[in-house]
Amino acid sequence: MSDLYRRHRAVIPDWIALFYEHPIELTHGEGRHVWDAEGNRYLDFFGGILTTMTAHALPEVTKAVGEQAGRLIHSSTLYLNRPMVELAERIAALSGIPDARVFFTTSGTEANDTALLLATAYRGSNQILAMRNSYHGRSFSAVSVTGNRSWSTTSLSPLQTLYVHGGVRTRGPYAQLTDDRFIEACVADLEDLLGHTRDPAALIAEPIQGVGGFTSPPDGLYAAFREVLKRHGALWISDEVQTGWGRTGDHFWGWQAHADSGPPDMLTFAKGIGNGMSVGGVVARAEIMNCLDANSISTFGGSPVTMAAGLVNLSYLLEHDLQGNARRVGGLLIERLRAIGATVPAVREVRGRGLMIGVELARPETDAPHPEAAAAVLEAAREGGLLIGKGGGHNTTILRIAPPLSLTVAEAEEGAAILEQALHEI
Structure with a gap:
């Protein structure tokens, strides 16, 4: 040892x-x-x-971090923050969500926690739909919507969570079906589930399940789910912590493989945008983001140094x-x-x-x-x-x-x- x-x-x-x-x-x-x-x-x-x-030690990012650290490392959200506003503008435009607002956090866990707070406050419901085999972080609320037993550390929860079929294509009761029939069966399961419960606040789902082993449904499943959710007034939260920023190659965001019904109501991001710096966040329609009726700030979310890194990293990603x-x-x-x-x-x-x-x-x-x-x-x-x-x-x-x-x-x-x-x- x-x-x-x-x-x-x-x-x-x-x-x-x-x-x-x-x-x-x-x-x-x-x-x-x-x-x-x-x-x-x-x-x-x-x-x-x-x-x-x-890349590791990307010169453009390390230079931006050093220059910003030499000017100002921290200010909190109580003051105007130019790098934060500039990165929020770029992410809002890239998100596909109309009239988008961006709230920065320090991690994907905190981003998902914030999205759940917004959804439950906006809808007045503590009921959440999540996918079996999912992972959304390690906070108390994120663990409570994690459908992977290996990472769900407690059954105690501030939320009432119901788990839906569909995140794993090649195992489970619908594995032998064609893609179209698979989607039909999962939608029928969701319809049946909603017939036995109160209207939920939201569905939170990873377009490709990360910790769950890079599993995913056929393209179009979440678009079909979205039509059901709309009838019940429920929101769709796309957890893009691992799928965002073009990693899937085909799309900039994972939700775009299910784009028939348009963008999600909220998306969460983290990981790659900071290239190692602690950056996470939520993008939501203004009416959802602004629904909170109490004061809130972030001490470390959107810090000048991490925002400087995110801006340069995003530019490098797009330009190359x-x-x-x-x-x-x-x-x-x-x-x-x-x-x-x-x-x-x-x-x-x-x-x-x-x-x-x-x-x-x-x-x-x-x-x-x-x-x-x-x-x-x-x-x-x-x-x-x-x-x-x-x-x-x-x-x-x-x-x-x-x-x-x-x-x-x-x-x-x-x-x-x-x-x-x-x-x-x-």
Whole structure:
């Protein structure tokens, strides 16, 4: 046991998970690579849980952070904040939500917590619809709408939550249906559920479930849900903490794969926009955002330094068409991984969009979860110089792959080769 690991265990809660049998300390990064305290270099295919969106130590971002820190680090929302207003203007325009207002937080958890506060206040209801296998954060309210047992730490809740089918396409009672029939069955389930309960405040849903293992419904499901929700006056909250900013390649926001009924009433964001800085937030129609009848501020949300980072990072993303790169390089990587998976019996499915890819492992004989295999691949990939993530729920074990959106074709091939060797080792 390393000295740092021993010190970590002495002062950090036991429920803070660490990857690897021998946890590593990352000391610095550049581009798509990071180094540990022993000097080992790794190709980073997880980006601090989808957070390093453009690149490690991106010069434009580090320069903006340094310059702003040299002028003013903190002011709170009690004063006018030019970087916050400028970033809010850009996000509001990109959101697709009409007459949008933006509230900045420090994390995705806090963003979802705020969205739930707004929805329940606006609707006068504490009933929330959420998706099975979902994850929305670690706060008391976010845990209470998380449908993944591995991450739901308490059954006590300030909200009455009802869970809906549809977030997982290839498992569950509707897995064998065609996409159209799958959507019909999930809509019928939602209609039936709403017939037995009071009108809910909102449905909160990830367009692609992140912690749940990069699972998603067929395109159009949430548009069909939206039509049902409208009849009941319920809002649609799209949790874009992991799917936002072009990571899926096909769309800038995950909700756009379900756009037949227009944008959501609210969307939440975080992670990639700050490229490692603590930025999250909520975008909502003005009538929803302004419904609170009590004072509120944010001490750290929208800080000048994090807003400066977000502005430059967003500009870099758009100017270099990283969404297009995610579509092109991600498409190649998914096909390469599917070809590899076809040769490994433990690989049940390779799925995803853009640079948001899941490799689901299962026991070939029974289709049961195979957590031992996932742990072994994680270790073997690290030994080979590749960092990946892990997640899943609903009796699955999934390797999560989400590199910075500037990933090159050569780096995608390098990572695929390392992962191929790791998979064959199991």
